Amino acid sequence: MNPGDGFRAKQATMGMTAKQKQFPLDVLFDIFSQLPIKTLLRFRCVSPLWCTIIDDPDLARTHRLRRVEEPKILLLEATHKPLDPVFREDRSGLLWFVNGKAAYSLEGCCNGLLCFTRPFWSYNHSPLFLVNPQRQQVVELQRPPCKGAPWPPVHDTVCSCSYGLGFDCSTNTYKIVGVFFNGKNTGDDDLCAQVYTLGRGRSSWRAVKGPPKTTIRSRNCIHGRPVYACGALHWLVMRTHNHIQYKIVYFDVGKEEFGLIYPPRFQSESCHLVDLGGDLAMAVVGGSYYYTEIEICVMKEYDQKKEWVKEYTICLADLQEMHQEIRGDNFNVIGLFEDSEILVKVTNENFLFYNTKTGLLKYKRHHIPRLDYDTEILYHMGTLLSIALFREE
Template sequence: MSRFPLDVLIDTFYLLPVKTLLRFRALSKSFCSLIDGPDFVKHHLEHSLSTKSHLILILKGLHLYTVDLDSLDKAIPFSEYPESIWGGTEVFGSCNGLLALSNSDQDFLLFNPSTRKLFKLPVEIIEVPNDSCIRGFVFSGFGYDHVNDDYKVVRMVRFKQDEDDNIGWFSEYEVKVFSLKTNSWSRIKKLPNYLRFMFQFYFHLMHRRGYGVYACGVLHWVLPRRPELGVGNLIVAFDLVDEEFRVLPQPDYGDNEKDFVLDVGVLEGRLCVICNYNQVKVDVWVMKEYGVKESWSKLFSIERSRSISSFRFLKPLAYSKGCGDGDGRDKILLDVNGEKLVWYDWKRKRLKTVRIKGAPDSFGTFLCVESLIPLIDEKKQQRQEKKRNHNRKKRDDFLSKGFKLVL
């Protein structure tokens, strides 16, 4: 291999899947150092994202399954589960090859399915504001802070006065953010008043709508329309860099604004809104330039058919591979009702059901890119372990010299 120029070798390695690269680490110390290096990890991820390669679907049923996005032929259950992942574990986010998992409102984990590395977040107790409050719904989200090169988990806990308090007048919120870089939680103190109206019973308990949608360094949730309070649909955004809330501008829907249920999604890194008209018709809009209201464009509309009797839930996942940019992309993969995947050709208005062997009957879907992103700084961990061993040796030497037995 020494006969190959290093730049050619590195460029070739960028094309390889993670599974192959992990095997190559065992070939030599130089290969191991190269593949584990932060620059290689970063550029391998960037190459995969830019070329839309090494993409997999994560299906969450009773267990976790992976499906190759290029073939979509077989669902492979995870083997050799880490002890912390079990049947009740939920997936609430995916970013740069990492999955955010939860076993409970206080038990969170980050998992790289390609390297099988797992990181358990320190437990952060939910602090009830006062004795008259009880804990209500919990929102969660996961994403990447590109400015500080940090991965963050957001947990929003809604409190209410009693079990029947679902209107929101007296609701309080606790919002905390976990930073992987510092391995610590911090509390967000500046909270907008509209948060108290975010929860609506049926909207958020169905189809995992409490999970934030990550796009462009920001997490997004929907504050559903509350006609009895005079509150319209809002897209609530939490910037992972500034760690502040704001309301995102929406498309001009025209006269139909009050006739649909709003949801949010992401398609190739761009934020989408999904307008569901009484489970009969769905409009999907995409924001081409983040934060710019005028950049919203209606991507397609889809109506129920013989194969799909109703749209309780619809989630855009990916464009078909090999399509060109912009309007040349004529097929899109959709998760319909958490029960089936379909390719939708919006130019011909045709649906084609994707049949995946071994897939569960119902599932949540998350698009994931294979990556080498580490969950801990292994060199830092080695230095800390070396320091601990050194201090332990000094202590043992002191004890052995200072407390000699006299016979």
């Protein structure tokens, strides 16, 4: 199906005045699909017809495929004040999303949508929330079932869970994947997975075959939240027995199947996964005495060979003033932004901008204002999609 075909099939059902019929809807659709999200949200007030077109999921899909929006930095700022979620853009182009419920934790992000949960609740009662920051929409989703086959009973106090948000391009649907594992580590049946497909009307959690056996066993833990790239969710799993070892568990969102990927060989113990311009990448910080370089390996031919290629090496040797500040446990490669720059968070106050074309490295202190320990920094593309259609009936 070509972009916009779904919308054109709906034109016959739209009520239009004679004056509105003079302007072809497919032309209006094409114009809207090339405008910024900020402009389109303002245009919703022009007329009921414009509002209907802008809120149509087919326009959101076409708008995303055309990549109208440039990736930006999104800051998640928690506040203890009882405020509704607020989204704003400051003069420097930074996007701020203020969440009034500070106890909520980000579980995953995909195509501009965010998924939150309450980490300190028992998983029997932990709510899930889907958020579109730019539309300032929040939808509470159905919780995973407390009982049912296969294991686990989510009410078990030693049961842990990691959620991920992904997109199935074959059906144009979003899915939330929950991986549950038993802290008792009783055997190969100590983990399972469930999938929740977002759509109109009533949806429900479905059990799927869990990750490969021995993936998450004794002395294993999930390292960071999952990363969505190349149509799959990826968890970095760390084993701490004798020495630290890593492996990557992936979930193909379309096929609903788990698999294993072995990370590239490296000596450092400090690493994490990142979505780098739509590709799966692993960032590793290393060097002798001090952390003096950051290596970024990108997976090439994901659908075939799944080969890792060392794409970038960010040398920190010339930044003497940073050597005492860089630690492997607090650096974070955020993503690939416009002008081919990779943003790297080094501490809560210091940032690197690495130009992939020129190899130049910029170091900025206090580049992002009002940043504190609780503020999260995300690579954000934005989405026009209205998540109101995912509300439970």
